[in-house]
Amino acid sequence: MNELLTPDEMAQADRLTIAGGTPGLTLMENAGAAAADATAALMPQGRVTVVAGPGNNGGDGFVAARLLAERGHNAKVVLVGDPDRLKGDARAAFERWRGPVEAASPDALNDCDIIIDALFGAGLDRPVEGAARAMIEAMNASGKPIIAVDLPSGINGATGAVMGLAVKATQTVTFFRRKPGHLLFPGRLHCGPVTVADIGIAPSVLDAVQPRTFANGPGLWGAAFPRPRIDGHKYSRGHAVVVSGGLSTTGAARLAARGALRAGAGLVTIASPREALAVNAASNLAIMVRPVDGVAELAEFLGDPRRNAVVLGPGGGVGETMRQQVTATLRSKAGVVLDADALTSFAGDPEPLFAAIKAGVANTVLTPHSGEFARIFNKIIDNSKVNSKLEMARAAARASGAVLLFKGPDTVVAAPDGRASIANNAPPYLATAGAGDVLAGMIAGLLAQGMAGFEAASAAAWLHGEAAAAFGPGLIAEDLPEALPAVYRRLVEGLR
Structure with missing residues (x-):
């Protein structure tokens, strides 16, 4: 259930299910x-107040109130809107x-123990105003646990x-599949734990919806x-190269190199x-230094096709030299991860970078934080048409030609497609400082082993988070590569 459905895609899934013979009221009842x-x-017993809106989300709330009353809860519904304007399945649930x-x-809300937020669903696309806003303010101020239906009201x-x-929900119940708003910030901060309920929509509808x-x-x-194959060897697992900066900035490259090695x-x-050769050599064992x-x-060094993944940017310095290194690297046949200084060197003038990416044969991944x-x-x-981190990432991938x-x-990881x-x-x-350098190295380590850019970047981001969670409080960047083996062990066992 990795698919995330936009409100429009979820509406399409509903329509396809209804067209296939399942009444909309059945979906609402479920x-x-x-x-x-x-x-x-x-709350097995107690007083429940459902805050219902005038649409299908409110209809879900009327159903919940009826079923809870049948189980012995003291339930009531507070309706935002005119009951005479309820239509379709929501009207049937009201009746x-x-x-x-x-x-x-x-x-x-004064005389309840728990609140069900059934005011708006996931499709809200305008600012909350009037009575609806007053009810959201009251729900948040009540101190009562709140169950959000589909998505906390007020979140797109x-x-x-x-x-x-x-609404700041205690937990959220959504249907069929999660929505991007459940994972993207700030929406995720409002959801609490999210449960996905089966309401009778067959997974086969995804073939028509084609979520992206x-x-x-x-x-x-x-x-x-x-x-790794039992008959494999180190050369069959790829050769990642990390380009180091000068004497005072070698730490970032060493972190990236360790990440690439631990990634496989x-x-x-x-x-x-050459000025940093002794420092880099003295602090590495399994990692080679040249x-x-x-x-x-650099161009000559990358001319060896066995060197099939490159990290450029961490601690590398900002300026024309870095721009030339990036261009030369993109002419190689290696997969390329551009991070930190490799990105900032093109600030204000990114078109040469985009042109080089599109002209090359490299599998290129760009890894900016918000400032970059x-x-x-x-x-x-x-x-102004791009109003979310998800769509900004997609637009950037299209513009640059890179993952x-x-x-x-x-x-968010986005591919040009x-x-x-x-x-x-x-x-x-x-x-923590250096965590992004390790991530860049991990992506390169996966590219070296043959993963495509979108999959490698997505896998590295997930592994990065899992390693940090496995280590826990007190984490510094050097700990991330060393936490990876336990994460890999669980992952590989789960993939069998």
């Missing part, structure tokens, strides 16, 4: 039952409810944006994940300026 089950599990319906008022299901104000957004995890890229590359070499100075020597993204893709940010890994607690993954396993411990 959705309301799931919300009722979640409520009863959190099946025999309990009290009160007009929207914050005071209506496609972008995760807060539409002026949003996925939750990042082994179910997405596991089939492509490299597994058979060989890893640091291409080092003298490489200037653009011409703004420097390289400012035209995309300024485009784009947009870092953050909700790291429109596929995208969203990670939700990164713990806060990853906010």
